[in-house]
Amino acid sequence: MELSILLNTGVTDNPSDILIFFGRIHPLVVHFPIGFLILAALVEITTKWAKFQPLKNYIHYLWGLGSISSLFAILFGYFLSLSGDYNENTVFLHKWSGVALFLFSSICYYISKRQIKLPFYGKSILILIIVFTVFYTGHLGGNLTHGSTYLFEYAPNSIRSLVGMPKKEIPRKKVTVLDSADVYLDLISPIMNNRCVSCHNQDKKKGDLDLTSYANLMKGGENGDVVIPNDAEASDFYRRITLPESHDDFMPSEGKKPLTKNEVLLIGWWINNNAPSNGYFSQLNPDKEIISKAKNILGLDKNNLFNKKVSPPKKEIIDSLSSQGFILNKLMKDNYYLEANFSLSEKSITPKGFETILQLKGQLIWLNLNHSNITDEYLMKIGQLENLIKLNVSRNNISDKGLMHLSGLQNLESLNLYETNVSDSLLTVIPKLINLKRLYLSGSKANDSIINELKKKNEKLRIIFD
Structure with a gap:
């Protein structure tokens, strides 16, 4: 019954x-x-x-x-x-x-x-x-x-x-320059594919909505249009992805991973700019915040150095550096990027050692010279190691003059200047290090005024300063 x-x-x-x-x-x-x-x-x-x-x-x-x-x-x-x-x-x-x-x-x-x-x-x-x-x-x-x-x-x-399926589509080339990114194909469509298509496709049309293509997206679902060009707030699609996760209408549902803040912001911006089906991202005149979010989604805010393959170092160079007190470690299983550490050595560093280390400029990405008695002259050599990502020159007698030699290290993400004599030159050098994320200045000659100025110009830079 x-x-x-x-x-x-x-x-x-x-x-x-x-x-x-x-x-x-x-x-x-x-x-x-x-x-x-x-x-x-x-x-x-x-x-x-x-x-x-x-x-x-x-x-x-x-x-x-x-x-x-x-x-x-x-x-x-x-x-x-x-x-x-x-x-x-x-x-x-x-x-x-x-x-x-x-x-x-x-x-x-x-x-x-x-x-x-x-x-x-x-x-x-x-x-x-x-x-x-x-x-x-x-x-x-x-x-x-x-x-x-x-x-x-x-x-x-x-x-x-x-099984009657067409051949694989040739994938779009990875975007390496933001100006070449197509606003829908490279930014919006991948978000849909990763977050939405599993529930909104030709076989599973939740709410009678198919998000596998731009044309289907603009057809809408059982309740009509889900995207209203030039009006994100009136667009049901945008409304659902911005609701609290506990709300019954929140999307994606069923406990699936929600869109990130950057993805939500970018979709809202795209809708408010007429939700175009194609066209270069830069043609929509994005502001600095949207450019930053787009770079993050495309991975352009990350260091592209690791996409390169480097050749293995010559054995005689490794042997020479080891005999002079350097400890060398391979950092990646499938590539030959190296770390060189002199901070544990009981020997004295020599100009000859630096001449040898320059022969590893392609492979060397981490360099630790903590308390190694280096001077400004050595920083001139370090400035030629263009692939450096992490550099520790703490507790050494280096000054503003020497720091100026490091301004060309565009891949540098971490710089340790603990207990050094650097001060005013920080305001000139640090803004040029575009990938720098962490800066250690405790015990240096920098003062509160310099630190505050650095923070204003580099909001994402983490400065460790006591």
Whole structure:
């Protein structure tokens, strides 16, 4: 009686919340028939060997459990399909292949229970059909959840052709200069693909919304347009991604990772600039904040040095530096970037050592010369190590004159000037170090006025100063 109440007239047009609730149990129970039926098939095979013959007495239980659990999966799957968020053709095939699986497994249960022998390898053929149906039904379920291209998205073109899929599209070249970025293809579309398309595609159109292309996005969903050009606040798409995560309308739903603040800000800016389908990012006259967010999303605010491959250093150079007191470490498994550390040496550093280290200017990215008795003259050599990312020259007798030699280190991210004599030259040199993220000035000659001025000009720079 309860079931008849649930399946009242018009339920398929406007399913009740309780039906959708039961429908969402489908992903929990759908794995039980898969496990039971595959296990039953394996036991059927293993009982061909004498030592596994005792298992024959239990096979019908596995077929029975597989049959019953598949019935529950069908029922809950039907309730889930009533939400109307899925491709109708795929749902139809998924549903009836599930029904076929229930029937075939029920037949196997009856045959095993009654120990009926079928002629012409009949049972073996039936088991093969069941195994195939399990995989086929699961594949269709995966299509409904992740989209029809999910399984073969990364398959070789030869396999894609066999299943009727087009060859892989040639991926867009990685954007290396922001001015060359297409506003939709390089910025907005990748955000949609990463955050939204899993629930809004041709096979799973939640809210009747497909976000796999610009044209489909602009078609909107069941409630009309979701993007109103030049008005982000009136756009339902923007409204949903800016709601509190606890709100029922917040997107993405179902516990999926929300968009970052940078992604939300960029989408709002894009909509307010007429939501174009193409065109260079720079043509929309972005302000400094939007440029910064776009660089972050494209990874252009990161050091591109690691994208380069460097050749291995010559053994004689490594041996020479080691004999002079340097400790050298390889920093990456698949590249030859190095760290050179002289701070633990009991020897005195020499001009010869610096001449040798210049031969590693391509590989050297970390250099530690803490308390190594270097002077301003040595900084002239260090300034030629253009790939340096991390430099520690703390507790050395270096001054503003020597610091000026470091202004060309464009890859430098960390600079330690603890207990040095640097002061006013910081205001000239530090702004030129465009990738600098951390600056250590405790115990130096810098004063509060210099520190405050540096902070004003470099808001993202972390300055350690006591």
